[in-house]
Amino acid sequence: MFKKAVFTDEVSQDLEVVLKVAEDYNLDGIEIRSLWDKPPQDLVDEVPRLKEGLKGTGLKVCSVASPFFKCDIDSEDEYKEHLDILRRCIKLAQALDCSIIRGFTFWRKGRGAEDYWQRILDKFEEPVKILEQEGMTLGIENEASTMIGTGKVLAEFLKALDHPNVKAIWDPA
Template sequence: MFKLGVIGDEVSQDFATVVNFVKEFNLHSIEIRSVWDKLPHELTDTDIDEIKRLLDGTDIKIIGIASPFFKCDIGNAAERKEHLDILKGCIRTAKAFDTNLIRTFVFWDTGETEERWDEIIASYDEPRRMIDGEGIVLGMENESTTSLRTAKLTAEFIEQIDAPNIRGIWDPANEAHAKGGETPYPDAYNRMKPTMIHAHLKDAGPNPDTGEIESVPVGAGIIDWQGQLQALVDDGYEGHLCLETHWRSSLKIDEAILNRPAGQAFSEAGEEASRICIENLLTMIENLKQ
């Protein structure tokens, strides 16, 4: 059976609040994206020690580092260099928490992924050198705003690189947002399944006024989460599924913040939304056939 976790800043920037939330719902893990308004590579030794202190005496595991690595422009050399430094810092943070998973991306979408495919593949030569011998796995997420906007492109990227330390992070809701995306479950899931090391949980549905796809409570959208959860069980997935709701009941998150989620502006009203989504998830899990 898969394990349940949460991306911490979907609940709060205050890590003690996140830990209490995880304990309340008997979750297994936390994925770190931003804590105390700091990104993973910005966490100091003092910050890391305080996070460990708050986890002391619990069975909660830091399952991964949700880095913003390579959410930058492919043609901007200075940005790319800066992001290699971000990756270096995230490797340090991951090792401090004894986790091997760092979530990464492949540049903002230019609309020319297919034409620039060789360049996109080559862009991971240096990141691969950086993680060699470090025991780190880069988890490539299908993300609608990036060059690998769909599960199809993400799986093709991972399969072509063909490295055991570059795997897939499956996010069905991101597929629902993607231009050219397929039905998240089962079609896109079946593409990602052979490379999948980790998964995120959120939902999406059309805005009744504009028709645009936006984040909605888990279980209330167009994704067949009941079928997806059953498939994770049937396929023997024993990794983690981390809540990343992106939905807020009392406000709408600005698009720019959604593209670079972090900090208090992102986390505002997140605990209430995450609570609703986890309760919906637990109800669906009760209905699974083991």
């Protein structure tokens, strides 16, 4: 059965407000995209504060909504930076008993996946190793502004990648 959660920053940057709204609407959890005006990769030092806020609410962190691979596929510097973002988001997720990191497939260029298919697959080799080593799952969101912009292309990508630590996050919008 589906569980219901909300993106933190779609409610507030204040954790207390987010948790109150989640409880008022009988949600099961929250997905951390940003809090206290910090992206998830910069929240590792806030874990004690996050745990204290969550304590006693019954709410869980269902996913860390990272900006992983919302970057230029042709920039080696951005690629390295995003591997670091993934590592820091994994650290945050693990500290919060969460096993899912939301990620993407690079900013769209040209005809997207059609033009960059093998390069996208190649760029996922290192992240897949990290995910496997850490026992984490990367949920790839199909977003029109990225190389994998539709559910159909995402299904094809996941089949080609063929790795149990990389799954789909369906965004129908």
